[in-house]
Amino acid sequence: MDQEPYNTAFSHLLISGTVVHEAGFEDLQHKFGIHVRPNTVMVVSIDRYPDLALGKPLAWRMLIGRQIVQSVQDSIKEPFLRIWAEEGVLAVLLELSLEHPLEKNYEAVTRNIARKIQRHASSRGVSVSIGIGTYCDNPYLLQYSYEEAKESMVDRFFQGNRLIFHYEKKRSTNTARNHPLSSRERIELLARVRIGDKGGTVTLLKNLMEKLAQVHKYNVNMFKSEVVDLVMSITRIVIESGADAATVLSENAKFIQGLYSTIRYDKFEKKVCDYVDHLATQVEDPELSSCHPLIGQAVRYMKENLDRAVSLREVAQYCCLSVYYFSRLFKKETRCSFVDYLNKIRLEKALYYLETTDFTVQQVAMHVGFQDANYFSRIFKKYMNTTPTEYRKAKLC
DNA sequence: GACGCGAGCAACATGTGTAG
DNA sequence: CTACACATGTTGCTCGCGTC
Numbered sequence: 001m002d003q004e005p006y007n008t009a010f011s012h013l014l015i016s017g018t019v020v021h022e023a024g025f026e027d028l029q030h031k032f033g034i035h036v037r038p039n040t041v042m043v044v045s046i047d048r049y050p051d052l053a054l055g056k057p058l059a060w061r062m063l064i065g066r067q068i069v070q071s072v073q074d075s076i077k078e079p080f081l082r083i084w085a086e087e088g089v090l091a092v093l094l095e096l097s098l099e100h101p102l103e104k105n106y107e108a109v110t111r112n113i114a115r116k117i118q119r120h121a122s123s124r125g126v127s128v129s130i131g132i133g134t135y136c137d138n139p140y141l142l143q144y145s146y147e148e149a150k151e152s153m154v155d156r157f158f159q160g161n162r163l164i165f166h167y168e169k170k171r172s173t174n175t176a177r178n179h180p181l182s183s184r185e186r187i188e189l190l191a192r193v194r195i196g197d198k199g200g201t202v203t204l205l206k207n208l209m210e211k212l213a214q215v216h217k218y219n220v221n222m223f224k225s226e227v228v229d230l231v232m233s234i235t236r237i238v239i240e241s242g243a244d245a246a247t248v249l250s251e252n253a254k255f256i257q258g259l260y261s262t263i264r265y266d267k268f269e270k271k272v273c274d275y276v277d278h279l280a281t282q283v284e285d286p287e288l289s290s291c292h293p294l295i296g297q298a299v300r301y302m303k304e305n306l307d308r309a310v311s312l313r314e315v316a317q318y319c320c321l322s323v324y325y326f327s328r329l330f331k332k333e334t335r336c337s338f339v340d341y342l343n344k345i346r347l348e349k350a351l352y353y354l355e356t357t358d359f360t361v362q363q364v365a366m367h368v369g370f371q372d373a374n375y376f377s378r379i380f381k382k383y384m385n386t387t388p389t390e391y392r393k394a395k396l397c
Numbered sequence: 398g399a400c401g402c403g404a405g406c407a408a409c410a411t412g413t414g415t416a417g
Numbered sequence: 418c419t420a421c422a423c424a425t426g427t428t429g430c431t432c433g434c435g436t437c
Binding site: 322339372379 | 418420421426
Binding site: 311312313323324327328331337338339360361362373374377378381387388389 | 399400401402403404410411412413
């Protein structure tokens with residue numbers, strides 16, 4: 001008689017927790033003709049399986065499944081049961097006989113087995129990551145060991161492939177409950193979008209995503225939600241700046257759908273950065289695209305370094321031109337002098353700070369690269385015909 | 398008292414006409 | 418495209434005044 005369907009049914013009862021509704025563990029063992037008494041669960045997951053399986057025929061999927069099962073059989077000497085939890089994910093229910101069931105010993109033994117499985121799978125050309133639940137001697141609690149093994153692998157999104165994860169009970173730290181990004185960081189990002197600073201936006205966004213990844217290390221969905229929230233805020237700025245709302249929102253919906261199905265941090269980061277770069281392009285001055293390429297380069301440099309003093313000489317050097325020629329070329333291409341243009345983008349950013357923060361005029365001046373708040377007020381009045389304080393009051397009314 | 402604003406001043410940076 | 422010379426603009430500082 002083929003024993004496999006019985007093993008599968010028995011394993012399913014154990015990892016789903018429904019065994020308690022059927023009968024006692026020993027009675028079911030006897031009924032199914034099974035002699036294994038599993039006490040822990042490992043989850044063997046094929047790395048990047050959704051990507052690899054895309055467009056592959058059924059025969060390929062069957063073959064890779066058989067290779068994983070064979071790798072597990074070659075690696076484990078202890079009695080075990082196995083069941084495919086989902087495509088590309090094999091749950092192994094293992095009977096460990098630990099003489100001294102101390103935590104360290106348990107970890108060393110399970111890690112050793114996991115390494116063997118990885119080696120055998122690797123020799124067959126398949127890369128796997130393995131999650132391991134905490135030791136549960138009671139077979140009625142095996143479903144929790146299975147849940148832990150699965151949950152322990154959430155780190156794979158951030159850390160990469162071919163890893164072994166032991167479930168650690170450090171989920172209850174409350175760092176993730178606090179909002180991980182300060183409002184200043186968020187505002188700085190959105191202010192950069194507002195002035196069409198593509199490079200600066202993407203660089204800052206990368207840093208913020210790394211920060212979010214640290215805070216939400218054990219909760220990928222929270223991490224993804226926070227990033228999507230950032231992208232939505234950026235989208236609002238882009239639409240406010242005059243981009244076509246219907247087109248942007250339609251692109252957004254497709255983008256976000258694809259984002260949630262992304263299974264690796266590096267790919268996720270690249271997708272987000274490429275999309276935000278595309279969004280920021282719509283805020284960029286359209287005349288820049290028809291400008292001399294060096295002037296476009298200069299403007300991007302100016303925007304990226306707006307929070308400090310940027311001189312004509314510095315930007316001319318950056319473009320490898322003499323100060324004299326650069327100054328003339330800049331005016332010819334932008335119909336604005338260097339300082340005039342710089343002040344305009346500084347004021348554009350300052351307007352955003354005045355509208356959305358409670359920074360003092362001095363703080364706003366510092367944030368947009370004016371060393372002197374008095375001079376900032378003078379320039380503000382020159383371009384806007386009002387003082388920063390009056391502008392803020394009018395906006396709040 | 399803290400903050401915002403305007404004015405005046407000196408030093409420095411930038412803009413521009415011109416020549417090469 | 419560079420360089421010079423001169424005019425003009427920008428910047429940093431101080432001081433005084435008004436408002437909250």
